[in-house]
Amino acid sequence: MRFALRNRRTMAEHHNEQEEQRRNKLAEIRQMGVNPYPATFTKTHDAHQIVTGFSDDTQEQFADVAVAGRVMAVRRMGKASFCHLQDHSGRVQIYFKRDDVGEEAYDVIKKLDLGDIVGVRGHVFKTQTGETSVYAKEFTLLTKSLAMIPIAKEEVNEDGTVTRYDAFADKEQRYRKRYLDLIANPEIKDVFVKRARIITAMRRYFDERGWLEVETPVLQPIYGGATARPFVTHHNALDIELYLRIADELYLKRLIVGGFEGVYEISKNFRNEGMDKTHNPEFTSMEIYVAYKDYLWMMEMTEDLLATITRDVNGSDIITMNGTEISMKPPFRRARMFDLFQEHTGMNLRGLSRDELVAAAQTIGVPVDPSWSAMKVLDEIFGERVEHHLVQPTFVIDYPVEMSPLAKAHRSEPGLVERFELFINGKEVANAFSELNDPIDQRQRLEEQARIRAAGDFEAMVVDEDFLHAIEVGLPPTAGLGIGVDRVVMLLTGNDSIRDVVFFPQMRPERTLSDGHE
């Protein structure tokens, strides 16, 4: 009966047996004169502090503690009961004895359900079997839970590991109802704590160097800075179409034009494209622009940044992904794109025409569509033959100009731009260039994009006249970098799905009942 869970809100009158029982208990508790939803509770300790801090030597400090949390297990034995409370730090066992906690409180304790939130005051002790527990003297119901919660039984093994029986494992329900996932599988909180630490470390790194965190528009009249399809929305008062940003690049460069010499933004971007293990329609990116620097400098900054973050959150330079060790210790390998082609295909693809590239692809057995552009063919060969080799951090540098309409022409290599992409574990993690600041060149590049767009490629860029005007006013030499924050989090937490590093990944809407409940 999946839809019973899914459409609870639309079926307010329809409760199953167990939910009906909980509502009855709620009424009974109210009749006993107990408020099932009081306003506050004063905690003195976290579960973790008690479990790790209590000993024969410290028992004085734990003579009077107050803890609160969600009831995760109850074992009743007539006039005494044990339960496990779970708070943000972990679990602790509570011992309730009717003669100590009082008969009225014990009557409420008898009605406790898994998922209720309670507060307990008492002293800490060790049970006969040696588990550190709180011996309750006072009990307060803090929140009566009315909905069923998929709490599984757990066994703590001798080595301290936990075996969970019949755990809440349905990926769909875990993503849709993340609050249940967090309750039932609390260890996933570590991923999100680490995510927060990564972002904090990144911010600290930039702030320490004097670069300014800024905010630029999410709603943009012209989208740009990347090749992607946008989400479209409508502003009623202005009666115009607006686009959710696909990148913040063009606005951040305007700020460098305006005189800031280092700006960064950590922001959600939105791309109206497919979803899979590494793509969510909204995702977090970090973009930073620093004046008077180039992509060579940016490579050093990037490897130092990522090494610093890795050490901060993982305490080591080594990360392990599906059993593969990846060293985040600088310097990272640097390889020119066409050298990598040479290395992994044995062919020199530099300067080949489209037809020659198609022929080359066929020679090495990469299937290509003859209608594709030269750049598309090159990209395909890279994806098929090169990318998955780039497990250890590798800067791929010096891309063809056609692939990079916002990057500065290479200072010594005609036809290439000063750009790098950083690959780790076979996936792109960062993208950066010496920013194009030649206004004539920039205009030509965007106009070329417009032609590609007119020819039917909706991902090609749109000409942004105001941005071009800003470049004409004068952008100093500038290095820019974008990092896929979700991907960094995936790497540092060992997850291979973006859905496991985002609290609420995008899901198809659930089906509603056909009979008009909605």
Add this chain to the structure above:
RNA sequence: GAUCUCGUAGCUCAGCUGGCUAGAGCAUUUGACUUUUAAUCAAAGGGUCCUGGGUUCGAGUCCCAGCGAGAUCACCA
């Protein structure tokens, strides 16, 4: 968008080539038990078998369509 796999109780799952009133463990209810710990013991309740069609004497099971999910591929960060 394509292909494959899956959808049975609150949770985790059985249910063979279609055949009695659809099962188990946990969870729930009632009773016993004042240091238990996957507590135990006794009894009980709980199901639109994802949805809609079809085949059949008979469908959880077979067929078709739809919805949702996961995996793989394609596009992208």
